[in-house]
Amino acid sequence: MNKIKFFANEISPDMEGQHVRVAGWIKSVRDLGKIVFVILTDREGELQITFKKGVVSDELFSKIKKVNLLSAMIVEGVVKKAKTKYGYEIIPEKVEIIPAEAPLPIDVFSGKTELSKRINFRTLDVRNRNIAAIFRLKSLIIKAARDWFYQNGFVEINTPVIGLYVAEGGANVFEVDYFGRKAYLRQSPQLYKQLMAGAFEKVFELGPAFRAEQSYTIRHLTEFLSLDAEIAWIDDIDPLLDVLEKLMIHIVKTVRNEGKIYFELLEKELPQIPDRPFPVMSYEEAVRILKAAKIPLEGKEIPHIGEKYLGDYIKKKYDTEFFFITDFPWEIRPFYTMKYEDSPNPSTPTKSMDLLYKGMEIATGSQREHRFNLLVKQMREKGLTPEKFGYYLEAFKYGMPPHGGFGIGVDRLVMQMLDLSNIREAVLFPRDPERLEP
């Protein structure tokens, strides 16, 4: 397109004399009486605009002296070498201002406003490039992940958000009024990616998923971004671990190559490229280690402090931040999980796994039960009604291949990579039981 504007990082001293259009938000105004220095911030950096009395119109000059911070400004002007920290300044010829009210509702550049207020005014908040860096990195991570899937023969699919099936249990599902009928928001694209693995063989999908959980933790949201994959013709979970390892390594490598600036802005260290294979620990072993450390389970679930303890344990033992827990017992995995053997015993181990990163679960997966009769049996064991899974279940009568897959919580991955203290830092407009706005 005809250049709408130059970004701050596209201007350099060797453009001396060139006419440019730049734009951004006013970060500071230094008024020296007959000369006013305005620093504009845009997505990519900072720009100095120098207003001199007599050079610009009197009207503009007095307007600039009174302009509020974070007003938007479009400047057409000329680049001039100068002893500024940028090596140049811009001498304005034509200026348009879209004023900001004062005072500002949040302190954009100190980053000291509490998170909840910052989210209310997210537009202002992400004009701070240090905050924006979180979302630039997230965008890069998503791109890296998709590139890996494309390069490795996965077909991208798009499956519905509204539907009749409840894949992950009924308690935490949002209900939609669908022309007077009851419908539900997906808790995951689980059933649909399985159906598609039964034809496209290797699929992935990135999209929103929903859990109606009344929980207010630093790592749960009611709407989250889920990166899902599903692979046909597998015999066990090894290919899933393999894919997750390669995918994570590709993401870390991409981030190191193309995302350095975001880590600099955030004053965080770049992640290390993990060695393969990632350590693997069975659920049984994990429970043993936690028992020895006197950390109790929550029912059969490993609690968050348990995950953290195991993360530290693995870090100390293997100096790595990624590891797998496998073979969870049947009673804490969903109906579609394949068991090692057909047994109704709630402790029966399943062909399942979680990927933990810095002591937090960021992905969960399994081989799926593809045999019609066993799948029906497993639904019943979980107290589900097979009839409610109509066409999903029907598909298993017609040559459904053995398959398995996983879902990655993208927001959590970003949170852990940057050591953010709250998942809401990694989501532009987070949703929790109290927050529906903006």
Place this chain on the structure above:
Amino acid sequence: MNKIKFFANEISPDMEGQHVRVAGWIKSVRDLGKIVFVILTDREGELQITFKKGVVSDELFSKIKKVNLLSAMIVEGVVKKAKTKYGYEIIPEKVEIIPAEAPLPIDVFSGKTELSKRINFRTLDVRNRNIAAIFRLKSLIIKAARDWFYQNGFVEINTPVIGLYVAEGGANVFEVDYFGRKAYLRQSPQLYKQLMAGAFEKVFELGPAFRAEQSYTIRHLTEFLSLDAEIAWIDDIDPLLDVLEKLMIHIVKTVRNEGKIYFELLEKELPQIPDRPFPVMSYEEAVRILKAAKIPLEGKEIPHIGEKYLGDYIKKKYDTEFFFITDFPWEIRPFYTMKYEDSPNPSTPTKSMDLLYKGMEIATGSQREHRFNLLVKQMREKGLTPEKFGYYLEAFKYGMPPHGGFGIGVDRLVMQMLDLSNIREAVLFPRDPERLEP
């Protein structure tokens, strides 16, 4: 990963003697008594597996003779040159079969089953590579679009599906029970992408959007895939036309380079690369042309047959399939659309545009009203309550840049590129007022 299987297009006669693992679904069985030829279809092509009496076990041999079509089969065997249409056959050594019931609920390979039944059994349906080609092409189109946005400095964003705001008018919005509160599914990411253009300057998002419309046409669904972009610092709609032209040309070029096979499978012609600029017609001009052709408007809206007529008109006049209609009157555009001048007159032209492709709207956009006072005024003119737009509206008090953008209906783009007769052909699991399953 360790190779799970070879796809059909990865096997060639020069692999003579090589051990391979292949898998797919049984497309045909030719039983010559002492030899049985099985054709497997997988995502990428077809494979011949040759079973000879005495070479395979008697048990397997008699099983193969009775196997049902569309059963899944995993074969470990040896590639052997042969005078088949593929130039080789595979001699099985180890075979696993996941049987399909008979009869099949749809006729997968004739493509003659009615669409509605095919959708019920989508897994089976897309084992037909000619059907799958639609979705492989869709995946390619999405990838091409995203690549273009990345290459042109857009930041990918992910904004929420559930929220309090109703962007596009209240009649056709789905309601969600949000812990006892009323919330809504987004009709578009409109308000959120605007908020983010106010900081990231150029953004795009791909995700689901929802319209609770009781309409049963061949081009409407209640859930659709929307590709949205928003750009700051623009003065008029020209940069939007510019971006859309370049994006469409990039998509067509990518499809021509990398998607030829899908068009071959579907027996469709590759799209031509359109010339720039695309023809532009004002709404007024469009109305004049339709009047001359005695095609009445629907209120002020151009009806579908009108779009079709204009598409033919442009095709005849300029030999191109893409064109823009601009400057729609205020009364048929949403509250956030910028008017050419501040007037409450319902016929006031707006800085708006639609992109039509083969006589169907596939994208719609506008410059947005970024001035707080005018935006409030426009909300009131549309009968909306500004107070309901809380933090969205608040952001416009603090230096919101001039901006604009568009949304593309991805399903429609695919439909039009392939001349499909129903948008349901372009969506894996379509949703309409009657269909919520599978």
